[in-house]
Amino acid sequence: GKDLRVRFAPSPTGALHIGGARTALYNWLEARHEGGTLVLRIEDTDLERSTPENVEQILDALNWLELDWDEGPLSQREMAPIHSEALARLLESGAAYRDSSTGKHVKTWKDKHGSGRGYRGSPTKEPGAAIRLRVPDDGETIVEDLIRGPIAFPNASYDDFVIARADGSVLYNFAVAVDDAEMKITTVIRGDDHLSNTPKQLMVLKALGYGAPRYAHLSLLHGPDGKKLSKRHGAASVQELRDAGYLPAAIRNYISLLGWGTDDDTTLMSTPELVKRFRIEDVGTASAVFDEKKLRWINGRFMREMPIDAYVDTVARHLHRDPDQRLRDACTVAQEKAQTLEEVWPLIRFVFEPPIDDPKVWAKVMKDGTGPLLEAAVAAISGLEPFTPDPIEAAIAPLAESFNVKAGRLYQPIRVAITGTTVSPGIFESLALLGRDESIRRINAAITRLS
RNA sequence: GGCCCCGUGGUGUAACGGUCAGCACGACAGGUUUUCAUCCUGUUAGCGCGGGUUCGACUCCCGCCGGGGCUACCA
Numbered sequence: 001g002k003d004l005r006v007r008f009a010p011s012p013t014g015a016l017h018i019g020g021a022r023t024a025l026y027n028w029l030e031a032r033h034e035g036g037t038l039v040l041r042i043e044d045t046d047l048e049r050s051t052p053e054n055v056e057q058i059l060d061a062l063n064w065l066e067l068d069w070d071e072g073p074l075s076q077r078e079m080a081p082i083h084s085e086a087l088a089r090l091l092e093s094g095a096a097y098r099d100s101s102t103g104k105h106v107k108t109w110k111d112k113h114g115s116g117r118g119y120r121g122s123p124t125k126e127p128g129a130a131i132r133l134r135v136p137d138d139g140e141t142i143v144e145d146l147i148r149g150p151i152a153f154p155n156a157s158y159d160d161f162v163i164a165r166a167d168g169s170v171l172y173n174f175a176v177a178v179d180d181a182e183m184k185i186t187t188v189i190r191g192d193d194h195l196s197n198t199p200k201q202l203m204v205l206k207a208l209g210y211g212a213p214r215y216a217h218l219s220l221l222h223g224p225d226g227k228k229l230s231k232r233h234g235a236a237s238v239q240e241l242r243d244a245g246y247l248p249a250a251i252r253n254y255i256s257l258l259g260w261g262t263d264d265d266t267t268l269m270s271t272p273e274l275v276k277r278f279r280i281e282d283v284g285t286a287s288a289v290f291d292e293k294k295l296r297w298i299n300g301r302f303m304r305e306m307p308i309d310a311y312v313d314t315v316a317r318h319l320h321r322d323p324d325q326r327l328r329d330a331c332t333v334a335q336e337k338a339q340t341l342e343e344v345w346p347l348i349r350f351v352f353e354p355p356i357d358d359p360k361v362w363a364k365v366m367k368d369g370t371g372p373l374l375e376a377a378v379a380a381i382s383g384l385e386p387f388t389p390d391p392i393e394a395a396i397a398p399l400a401e402s403f404n405v406k407a408g409r410l411y412q413p414i415r416v417a418i419t420g421t422t423v424s425p426g427i428f429e430s431l432a433l434l435g436r437d438e439s440i441r442r443i444n445a446a447i448t449r450l451s
Numbered sequence: 452g453g454c455c456c457c458g459u460g461g462u463g464u465a466a467c468g469g470u471c472a473g474c475a476c477g478a479c480a481g482g483u484u485u486u487c488a489u490c491c492u493g494u495u496a497g498c499g500c501g502g503g504u505u506c507g508a509c510u511c512c513c514g515c516c517g518g519g520g521c522u523a524c525c526a
Contacts, residue, residue, distance in 0.1 A: 148456075157522085266474095268475095287519070
């Protein structure tokens with residue numbers, strides 16, 4: 001099997017960005033497809049930017065998405081001595097050298113030599129100098145990208161880049177290359193923003209005599225305004241998506257479709273099917289825009305197709321309620337109507353709480369002449385046995401005809417009487433759910449209020 | 452400035468160089484329905500621009516325009 005390494009830079013907020021989630025998903029799908037496992041590495045060579053809590057939150061989000069992962073053969077801490085050893089080796093062979101130039105020096109050097117040429121420093125014996133890697137003046141470094149094919153980067157345009165600070169601590173492009181090699185990572189799937197960094201990592205690998213992993217660079221995700229997806233675009237993290245009531249399976253399905261499609265236009269796919277069909281080589285090169293509307297649609301489909309047991313459990317967890325019989329009954333009638341978990345509660349709230357008092361709704365529905373209709377409805381269901389949808393319909397439906405009104409003229413007032421809202425599950429199901437006595441009580445309360 | 456990536460309807464995508472450029476979401480218009488949602492039917496709208504190559508270009512080449520990334524002793 002293949003180990004796949006996911007680039008993973010924890011954000012300072014602890015949120016798992018949707019773009020990061022997609023990267024993780026693609027890594028996971030590709031690893032699964034190849035019968036391997038997903039290896040997670042945190043890409044902070046120093047952990048200044050993110051707290052352990054933030055890292056935990058992101059791992060939680062990954063777990064919630066049900067993307068299982070391994071920590072890899074070596075931990076962050078264990079890498080440190082290996083980094084220094086590699087650094088010493090490079091210095092020894094002359095592939096790297098100490099250089100005391102500051103950013104300012106580099107800039108003036110470039111002014112003199114033209115902007116198309118990378119900076120070349122001069123070796124110094126000073127111990128208090130940063131370490132730079134020697135980059136060839138000619139030739140080019142080729143990145144063999146699984147998605148884009150071979151991409152040539154002219155060596156001359158790269159600086160002799162710094163691989164370790166004056167204090168000996170290593171920098172990202174060096175650390176990550178050594179990590180990949182030492183952890184025997186075979187495939188690196190990451191964001192487009194690293195494409196230009198790849199030649200540097202390749203140079204480090206080459207200087208150290210390591211082979212290179214396979215690379216695949218994903219285009220970044222954008223918001224509806226075309227800019228890089230960010231907080232401003234609403235739900236930009238999987239935590240927010242979870243809170244908004246989306247299902248992990250639906251998110252996996254939708255996110256997988258951002259930059260990738262099937263040959264036969266299949267849209268709705270279970271996760272095993274995604275695993276079976278996904279190939280990193282088939283991912284597209286253009287950047288995609290995250291569109292929550294389509295996610296909603298996919299989520300709705302998943303919600304409606306869920307087995308009722310799983311549905312009740314999922315709703316219960318989202319609402320922080322026990323999956324008792326009442327909730328189960330309520331879910332049964334609400335399942336076909338909700339697109340997200342968040343939409344379930346407004347539909348079934350009336351079963352657990354008194355009707356909402358909304359003067360606007362009342363004024364709109366409880367018009368003149370409503371009282372007699374409701375009185376007739378109460379009479380029709382009094383003593384009705386069994387109190388289930390079909391008999392209720394048989395008892396109530398004829399009333400509209402005898403009063404010579406449209407069905408809605410009768411049903412909407414009943415709906416408002418028992419729920420306080422104009423939207424609810426089917427009126428017969430709703431009455432059955434509430435039970436005969438409570439239904440009658442609520443309708444009578446409405447009648448009293450009308451007179 | 453330099454290097455690199457990307458460009459099919461509003462959105463996501465499909466199309467061995469040959470199809471009326473397909474599918475899905477959305478939007479709009481109808482239909483079903485007790486509300487909402489679902490569901491059904493129809494409509495809408497696209498190959499960024501300009502040159503080549505070719506009998507023929509969304510597809511190959513060049514230029515331009517537009518978007519993005521890298522260019523740190525950040526990751």
